[in-house]
Amino acid sequence: MRKITQNLKYLFLTIFLPMAISCQKESREQTNTAMPNVVLLLGDDHGWDETGYNGHPYLHTPVLDEMAATGLRMDRFYSASPVCSPTRGSIITGRHPNRYGTFTPGHSIRPEEISIATLMRDAGYATAHYGKWHLGPVKSASPTNPAAFGFEEYLSHDNFFEMNPPLSHNGAEPVIFEGESSEILVQEAKQFMNQALEQGEPFFVVIWYGSPHEPYSGLPEDLALYDDLPEDFGDRMVKLTSNETGSRVERLQREVLQERFAEITAMDRSIGQLREYLDEKGQRNNTLLWYFGDNGTPQEANATVPFRGQKGDIYEGGIRVPAVLEWPDRISRPMVSGVSMVSSDVLPTLCSLTGIPLPDRPIDGLDISPVFDGKMDKRPEPIAFWNARARNGGEGLEEYIDPELQKGTTPLVKLMNGIATRNFQNYRHPDIQEQDFAGARALLDYPYKLVIHGGTGEEAKRELFDLSSDPAEETNLYEQAAERAEQMEAELRSWQQSVLESLTGADY
Structure with a gap:
């Protein structure tokens, strides 16, 4: 009897247990594969007019142009606010920022708000934030830092930044990162995505660029692309921040735009680097990659805005922004949508796609995923701005x-x-x-x-x-x-x- 028991134990250890472990592993991998990776990208002060695909006469944005041509181009996408912090709050919560007192830049979010990152983390996603936060301090003691809102890893800044950005890693004292800021953020995010892939976890990564917010700077090769802007383009004086003094200065707009366009081109290139990485890792098809701006074009850069108003206004020029989304597994052919959409739609849309219940409180955004299948041609409810x-x-x-x-x-x-x-x-x-x-x-x-x-x-x-x-x-x-x-x-x-x-x- 003992020998039979030992033989059965041997069979279990050598045959059945490995099979069981293998089945469990395969089941987990299948579950995670069914959950798409999600990467949210946000430009800082990037207006609707400032992309090649929207007809800008001089800007080079080949990556965004390709995403618009092969994925979903959202022609009527809006920021929830004409300024940045409130829009960021709307992305995180799915709610209008006035609900929790994030009225303007410099107003924090409230600790009781429920974050999309928390929801995604609890659903099994590895979560990380990179770049501009601007919903409160990023220091470790802050009750409104990225970690408090569900980001397991973060390399972030309280506000905006330029070349060689000072960034805080998980709330520590800021450290200078040498280089072009957009490319730095993507490079750091790639390391996090590598870890998630090694652990078999889907990732939810938020990259909020410091570009193209003023003051402006650019790499020599990016600046050189705009050496020959026409003499009659931007032929007026504008006020903005000086990189040398940190105070206001008046400069010729054409020179300012050369630097701003260089920042946009570098940001565009970093998105290309991210897409190439996803290709190399075999994750491109199963990754929802979504880019849009946080508000309209600011006053010093307003040269080609076809709408009324600019950053700070609730006219179209202040709240209508560029937006493109690609997800080859779900969006297999080019699409252009004229449905009105808004940054508050991010949370309810991601909740719908991942099967996460919505928080039990007023939500201002809508699930716009039916647009991905061509099943929504008009928004069923209006969008309110305030x-x-x-x-x-x-x-x-x-x-x-x-x-x-x-x-x-x-x-x-x-x-x-x-x-x-x-x-x-x-x-x-x-x-x-x-x-x-x-x-x-x-x-x-x-x-x-x-x-x-x-x-x-x-x-x-x-x-x-x-x-x-x-x-x-x-x-x-x-x-x-x-x-x-x-x-x-x-x-x-x-x-x-x-x-x-x-x-x-x-x-x-």
């Missing part, structure tokens, strides 16, 4: 987070009050007052777009545009279509009420 401010500029309101924890550590060229770092703030709004509904706001229910500036009474400026025939928002139809405009304003007001309820902390 460029508001903290009540009374925060005066009289309680700080949401200890100010010491809101102090930044990563330096940048642009000085503010003589300081080379940035601090953050967020305020408690204990109630809702009529003044809280003010600020530039809009409702986009294509083809109509309602735009309101100012307060909430008769003094407010109201405009209604038909974007299908008037993409430059030149003709105000408010009087001719007053009933439609009033209906849209009531819908916008109802949405604002929901946002302000969230702002009071009701969702937590």
Whole structure:
């Protein structure tokens, strides 16, 4: 009997156990293979007009152009805000940034917000963030650093950066990385993706570039591409930050654009390096690669914007941005979509694709994955925009987070009050007052777009545009279509009420 038992034990150890382990391993690999890798790329101040595929007369963006030609080109994609920090919050949460007090640059996110990185991590993804964070300090003590929002690894900056960026690794003191910043971020991200692949895990990687935000700089070979810009192009003086002093300086726009275009070209090249890496690793087909800008073209770079407004405005020039997505396993042929989409759609879309339940709180974005299959040709709900401010500029309101924890550590060229770092703030709004509904706001229910500036009474400026025939928002139809405009304003007001309820902390 003992001999039979020993023989059975031998058979189990030598035959059945390896088979079981092999089956388990194969099952895990199959599960992970079914979960696409996801890489989100975000340009800093990269406007709709600044790509070759959108018809720019001088810019070289061959990689983005190829992605637009072979993947999904999103022609009507919007940033949730006309400025950067709020848009970044919308990507992380799927919610409008006013819900948690990220009104403008320098306003942090709130620790209670649920992040797409946390959701992806809990679903089995390896998660990492690289580059500009701008939702709070990246230091280890900060309750709003990338790690607090689900990123297991991060190499990040509180704000924007140029060549030779100072970056914090997982909250440590910042260290200078020598080289072109866009390429540095991709190189570092590749190392993380290697580790994830070695461990058999799908990866969720967020790369938020410091380019092409001012002040500008570029490699000699990139600058040389734009040596011969026409004399009549950018023939005016503009104000921006000096790389030498960190203060404001006035320069000829053509020279500024040469440097800005060099940054965009370098960023484009880094995306190509990332795509080549995914090809080499056999991961290109199973990776959803999504690029867009965080707001419209800034004032010093506004030379070819075909729309009204620029960065900071809720007109098209401030919120309509370039966007391309490729995922060969799902999008096997070139597609161009005119569906209205927004940065808040990222979280619900990724949740849908990976089978993750949505957080139990108001979500402003929508799952736009049906666009990938040609099954959505019109957005079923409008998009609301609101460029508001903290009540009374925060005066009289309680700080949401200890100010010491809101102090930044990563330096940048642009000085503010003589300081080379940035601090953050967020305020408690204990109630809702009529003044809280003010600020530039809009409702986009294509083809109509309602735009309101100012307060909430008769003094407010109201405009209604038909974007299908008037993409430059030149003709105000408010009087001719007053009933439609009033209906849209009531819908916008109802949405604002929901946002302000969230702002009071009701969702937590």
